[in-house]
Structures are given as C-alpha cells and as structure tokens.
Amino acid sequence: MEDKNNFIDPTASTSSQKIKFAERPEDLSGKIIGMIDNTKEQADVILEALGTQLRERFDVAKVIIKRKDHYSKPAPDKMIEDMSREVDVAIAALGG
C-alpha cells in the first residue's frame, strides 16, 4: 500500500488483532484465584503472602499458584489452558 507520499507503509504486513479483556467479576468472594509465578527470586514468598491476604480480606475460596519454567520464557500453553479451566480469575504475577 503506497500513500500519497509515494512510499510503502512498513507496518502494512503487521496484523493488529484486538483481544477483549476477560470480564471482571464484581467481587472475589468465593472465587478461585490463579497466579503464575515467573520463577524470579522470592516470587513464591510474595505470591503466598498475596494469596493469604486475598483469602483473609476478600473471602477468596482458593488460590492456585503455578510456576513456569523460566522468567524469560512464556508460560507453556498447557499451563495457560489448565489455568483457564481451573480458576475464575488469573493473575500473571511477578517475583522479586
């Protein structure tokens, strides 16, 4: 695609696909929350503490934490699929 200046738009081949945000629940009471530990140091400590707070303060039913292989690699597809089946709300969480 050439524009009026007679040059090619280099972004022409890039596809911009808009993905809708997952619906946000009104409150977390009774919900199952999932978190992905990115393997950085102390991620487990921070997420355990966060899980405790979520249960105590927001009446969360259960917290599931999954740990990916390496912080520089995406979570494997299976982990994401499992998470989407097992939880009501998922958080991509970071470590220290």
Added chain:
Amino acid sequence: MCPLDEFEFFFEKEWSDGLPIIPPTEEKINIMLSSIKDSPDEIIGEFPPAFSNVSIYSIAVHGVMAGCKPEYMSLLLASVRAILKERFNLNGLQATLSPAAPFFLVNGPYGKEIKLNGGLGCFGPGFRANATIGRAIRLMMTNLGSGIPGISTMSTFSSSSRYTFCISENEKESPWEPLSITLGFSEEENIVTAIAAEGPITVWDDMSNEPIPLLRSIADTMSHLGSMNICGDTDQIIVFSPQQAKICSDAGLSKEKVKEILLEKAGRPMSEIRNTGRYTASRIKSWSIDADPEDDDFFVPSVKNPDRLFIIVAGGIPGPMSAVMNGWNGTSRAVSEKIYS
C-alpha cells in the same frame, strides 16, 4: 512547525530509531528484491513479541529504510532466520531489562564482498554495511516485533549496540581458524552467527609479549561480579585483536587451547559470590554445573558450558587490547545460518 514530509512522518513513529530513514518506495524495494531469488511473499516466521508475519518483502522494506544496498539482502534474510529460531529466544530478548542485543558475526568470502568491516573500527561508525544491516534488523525488531522501549522492551539503559551490532570476523589477520570452521562449517560457506550479547568491554594490555598475563586480564574481565555470566549460565564472546591473537599463536597456543585456559581461569570462588547480593542457593542450583552453594572454595566458572564460549578475532592493528562481550540469559543460545548470496 515543519510541514509533514516523509522524513518527519517516520520520525514521528514510535518504532523509529530516532534517525532519518530512506523512504521505502516501490521502486527501491524492487531493486532490493532483485538481488535474491526468493519470492517476496514467502513468510520467514513471526516476529515476537507482536508475532507479526515476516515476509521477504517486509525485510526488503526495512533494508531500504535502514540504507542497505541490495547485495545485503541475503545477509538480512539469514540474520532474521537465525534470530527467529526458538533456540535464540528473541521473545525474551525483546522484553528484557538487560541492554543485550542480537550480535551478528559473519564468516566467509561474502563479508568481504559487501565490505562488512571486521577490522579497524568494526564496532563503530564509518562503515555502511555494518551500520545499515544491524539497523535494518533493529527496525524490524521495533516495527514488526513491536519491541518498543517502555511498551514491550523494558531495557533499563538499553545501549548503543541496539542501533546496530554486526561485524565480520577479521579472517585475513587472524592466526586462527574462523568461528564458522570451529562450528563445523566449511571455508567456502558464508555463515552468520547470531548471539545475544552485551556490548564490548575492552581489556587493555599493551605490555605483554606472552599469552598468560594477557589471558589473566581477559579472564578477570570475563568474571566480574556484576556480570550476567558469573551468576548465570549464558553465552560469552571474547574478541581478540589480531595483535593479541598473534601473541597467543606465536607462543604455540591454538584457539582451542586458549579457550581451555580461559575456561579454567575465568571465574570466582563461591565465597566471593556469597558476599554479593546475587547469591541465592536456588539460582546456583539452576546452573548446568553441579555447584554447592555452601562450598566457599568451589570455583564458579564464568562460562558453565564450554559450548557457550565463543572466541573470535576482529579489530585493527595496532591492537593492544581485546574485548569481552557478556551473554544475555540461559534461555538464549547462539544460532548460525547459511547466507545464500
């Protein structure tokens, strides 16, 4: 305010590298494509993290924008193929806090044909092939990959090697075999090797006439306590100047022997690592070597896996220095690709 012309149009894009580009007209793109036989519609892969399709046509567009000559196209193709290999983990490199960038080393007669500099001043300005080939790749990383600073590229400092980072090996003045031969290719083959690396740290020694004192300084620079390497399991590149490679070679040291000495000398005792903030038992246990975090006398090598240490010769004469380039991350491995020129 200046009227919007084609140069201002590109400056305003968030994926601009901040320098003027050559407007990619259909005519210029066709000239660029005329140097190769491949179909412009062929898809090479997807550029992370946006995962946009990369066609040969889009590589030519970016080659024009960066100022490449048509004869650089085959190297652009091979370089993109290399960094899109899963083993390279470009997705992680795009996102990282580190200043590391894909470093491209070219071996074989093709480098000379396109005047890709591996001699005096090779990492700096003044050489069109070096300046524009690396730049074209960077523009693709930001434009096709959306590796935009502050959005999906979070490098704290970034670095000047993110403008361009592409040289040939100084095969003519090297006393040793080129890297491509070490990696199992033949002399006639043109090879580009992509390695995720930080910029060169120089190691000065203008007095040594024998290898061991020289190698001691290089080993020390390889293993400084703040490097990614000492607490990680990453690649590392040693760039010998021709002069310093000759000092080793004249003393009867092959490249393999030099590598052996560096692997043996470059490291720190666990006690020194323990005194830094980066000491954690879990990190140490993730290394590919069997290291005991509690053993103060344990020698922690800078390069944990010998296949991850690359020795090359580049730069000019005189050259009373060599350079160390630290790797990026354990998840990224060097990739070599043939250049079909």
